[in-house]
Amino acid sequence: MSYQTIRVRWQEPVCFLQLYRPESNNTINSRLIEECRQALELCEESITVVVLEGLPEVFCFGADFQEMHRQMASGLQNEQRPEPLYELWLKLATGPYITISHVRGKANAGGVGFAAASDMVLADETAQFSLSELLFGLLPACVLPFLIRRIGYQKANYLTLMTQPVSVQQAHHWGLVDACEVQSEALLRKHLLRLRRLPKAGISRYKRYVNQLDASLQQSKSFALAANLEVFSDSRNRERIYRYVETGHFPWED
Template identity: 70%
Template sequence: MNYQTIQVRFQESICYLRFYRPEANNTINNTLIEECMYVLALCEESVTIVVLEGLPEVFCLGADFQGMYEKMANEHEHVQNPEPLYDLWLKLATGPYITISHVRGKANAGGIGFIAASDIVIADQTAQFSLSELLFGLLPACVLPFLVRRVGFQKANYLTLMTQPIRVEQALTWGLVDAYDAQSDTVLRKHLLRLRRLSKTGILRYKRFMDKLSDLRQYKSLALASNQEVFSDAQNLKGIFRYVETGQFPWMD
């Protein structure tokens, strides 16, 4: 398939899925969500490990504000439905494969959603993690159920309120990252050598069991409603679009 927003390769039972929107800082749009879901559907039968990667300087920077701006400028509906993205993260968290986020460079907002939904997170020394939503009057509503499950309520709360990036060392201490090294490719290979020994059936049963211990579906309706509320706020949208046009954050005069 000729993908527009991702690059995909299969190596035996491993799928490597790379976010590839260099012109847009690997931000998330509808096409990226659809293409990722398509690939994960291909992985259902025989793939045992899915590795998510970004660019060397940026893993994923969250919502595509530029795309939202262009839709509004063309008088198209500008409020996106958050459900497909939440379902994509659910699939990463609960699907019959081990999911690994290999993070280099910046991960922000929705990029943290991919990381928090993954079973294992590996990073290099350049990785940094942030939730910038409150700077724009928004909420990381769909991210938080996954993030709270991974790092706990208070650390997710602090990351949300402070809005500033944390370095990989702190992310490791918090449990957002499982392993990091300057040579993260080597760390990834070591993990894959071990994980590829696991059977598809064993992984499936384990993921089903873990899904029942922490049911992310119970938070879905609340997360979607909160997301739609903040992205429907005219003042928030005004601040987002001024940022796209001028680079000024909403609090700047």
């Protein structure tokens, strides 16, 4: 298949799915979400491991404010639809394959969501993680169910309120990152050598079982979507986003 926002490479039983929007700082738009969904559907039958990667300098920087700015400048109605992204992360968390986020560089906002939804997170020394949403009056509403499940309420709460990046060492200490090395490509290869041995049926049964043990992601979905729609519908928040794209100034700056 031909994609515009991702690159997909197959080395069965492994699929390498790269988020690829270098012109937009690897931000998330509706096309990227849909193309990731399509790629994951192709993985369901025979792929045992999905490796999610970004660019060397930025894994994923969250929502595409430039696209929101274009919509607002054109006078278009807000078309924020959080459910497809939440469903994509559910696929990463519950699908019949092992998901690995290979993080290099910046993972912000929705980028943290991709990592938190994955079964494993591997990273190099450049990786850093942040939730910047509250700076604009927004909330990481859809990220938090996945992040809380992974690192616990208080650490997710701290990351949300402080809005500043944490190092890969801190993320590793918290459990957001499972393993890290200076050069993470060798680390990834080492993990894949082991994971390639696992049979597809065993992985599928295991993922189905563990997700029956913890139904928190499905239970949180309606609250997450409602909170997301509320903050992105707030005209003050939309003005903050518009001004930031226009001027580069954060909301607290003159």
